[in-house]
Amino acid sequence: MVQTLRKPEIIEMARREGKVTVDMLVDHFGVTPQTIRRDLTELAESGQLERVHGGAILPSTTMNIGYIERQELNQPSKVDIARECVRHIPNDCSLFLNIGTTTEAVASELRRHTGLLVVTNNLNIANKLAHESSLEVVVTGGDLRRADGGLVGAVARETVSRFRFDFAIIGCSALHPGGDILDFDTREVGVSQAIISRSDKVFLAADNSKFDRKAPIKIAGLPEIDVFVTDKIPPTEFSDACKGNDTQVIVAKNR
Incomplete structure (x- = not known):
């Protein structure tokens, strides 16, 4: 799956699960850990996710997940x-x-x-x-x-x-x-x-x-x-x- 298609799905998974980890995303997408880390870094740099140890979470501090x-x-x-x-x-x-x-x-x-x-x-x-x-x-x-x-x-x-x-x-x-x-x-x-x-x-x-x-x-x-x-x-x-x-x-x- 190309990066532009992975990113929206990664954000949706973070919204649904509360957190995404490198391991779970590697298993889900079938790509390398380095690829996932790069995706997460870019999503964090754009303000769409916040990096935490081993993965990422939604950056919002004002709204709970559903x-x-x-x-x-x-x-x-x-x-x-x-x-x-x-x-x-x-x-x-x-x-x-x-x-x-x-x-x-x-x-x-x-x-x-x-x-x-x-x-x-x-x-x-x-x-x-x-x-x-x-x-x-x-x-x-x-x-x-x-x-x-x-x-x-x-x-x-x-x-x-x-x-x-x-x-x-x-x-x-x-x-x-x-x-x-x-x-x-x-x-x-x-x-x-x-x-x-x-x-x-x-x-x-x-x-x-x-x-x-x-x-x-x-x-x-x-x-x-x-x-x-x-x-x-x-x-x-x-x-x-x-x-x-x-x-x-x-x-x-x-x-």
Whole structure:
């Protein structure tokens, strides 16, 4: 395939997958690593992609990738992370799950629990748990974000403020090496901050791809996170920041 035809497909793959790697592109196109690296360099120089170790990502720091693409991205890892998270959640407690495809995976793994009060601002989670008679489910209300079923804004924050949660499991869109937890929507970030402030123990559930992405709005820092559950050992700087802030890191096992 000639270079002019590869480049649009590379960009589309980055949009769909969140990241492209040299190895995956070599396998896909049947060309040499040197050819792919040259393509990525040229796409980065034109501002269409941003080079990262081993590949490239979309350069935008202001817009998230689509919900369907997020659902498919690293799905097996999200299931592993979800299973690890629920191991630490006892029966008969209160729990908040926020917006995100990883927290949706957590909801799917909670079906064996009993006596839980699950509060969420994610309609997809509410639908997953709607028929679980052993769980009580509360939906916050708020402004509906139709793209992903999220409920955001002042009404959602106000609902959160009426509760005190034993646990919260939150997701995010990106992780900064220095320890900042990031997202794209100011309205969603405000709700996430309220969740953290009203929870006794906060779990951050995020796969390793979040280290390759950027987002403009800070949700919180590591001092506000008790446990970070992920699928691979984090980069050294982030691991050191976790140690410095007494944030426990749990790497989920592949099951």
